[in-house]
Amino acid sequence: MTISGFIKEQLGPIVDEWVEFARTRVPLQHDFTREELADHARVLLLAIAADIEQAQGAQEKHDKAQGNDPENAPEVTRMARDHAAQRFVQGFSFDHLVSEFRALRASVIRRWTKQIDQARPDHLDDLTRFGEAMDQALSESASLYTRKVDDSRNLLLGVLGHDLRTPLGVVHMSASYLLRSDTLDGAQTKAAARILTSADRMSAMVKDILDFTQTAFGVTLPLSPAPADMGELAKTIVVETKTLVPECQVELFTQGELAGRWDGARIGQMLSNLLANAVQHGEKTEPVSVRVTGDGNHVSVEVRNKGAPIPQHAQKTLFLPLRQAPTAEGERRAGSSGLGLGLYITREIAVAHGGSIEVASNADRTTFTARLPRTPPPWKDRRSGASRGGKQS
Incomplete structure (x- = not known):
């Protein structure tokens, strides 16, 4: 008997075993019915059986083995995703979800091989097709489950950050x-000053969290473009940085026409992050160089410091969120949240303006370069051509 025929014939006992296994994974606070635990097992197994019976060409076999086309078995994909969504709602963990598929695979193979008197070559083909279908179901189920976990986490962070703004505002105003x-x-004055400083740092954390959650949902940061001069914006940030870190040395160079339409507050945030990063990681005895250059329809900002180079492997994840180690209390720059989101948000600001940002680092120096069009493109086109990596020079 083929494995697809066996699944159809033994559907009831296989689903019963699925239910009993799922019951061992039920969160303690829940008491689900058999129907809730069986969930999509019946239709998923029938979809897998139908997929195994479907004829395959050479290219289809290759795509199936590589997992290149989840829509080559749309019912398997749909049922797997629906199952993940249901288990997420029911409170099953990711490990429990994966273990269900592992147990289902073992159950079918164990039952099917028991009734085989003598193995034939076509049995191996059947087993391969079943394994590929199960892999596809597991992959699609796991992918949707993890997306739901990420979305829930980001939503929680967003709500938390939003709701913290009002009490933090009260603390800040009262300390002021x-x-x-x-x-x-x-x-008492020192105590009030510490409260104000802590409130400022918490406000920076909240702002970074809100920016992160917004972009994590795939939304480009909102902008309010207005006429601005990149040279003047850079000059303001340089002065602010020198005020916050009096011992630092910063040199500003401007060249060409630097006018454009940008969100001044966002550009200031981007420049502040880049400059503060250079001041924090650069050699204390060497100046940080900020060079603003107008060139045709674009304006570029280079922030360069001398110091230890950024390893090549670290450059690949430099602009990803929450990949950098949180800054220690004694090393945190003024105004920083210390959450490791600064360069991620910096890149998102550049992308929101239709620009790009990249890093080049060697034994001599590290340079961050942001390149922005003078006018942000329409919202739907802002991510085209955005750079997300670094390069070694």
């Missing part, structure tokens, strides 16, 4: 009011 009053003694 106390510092402006003349009723505090020395110790």
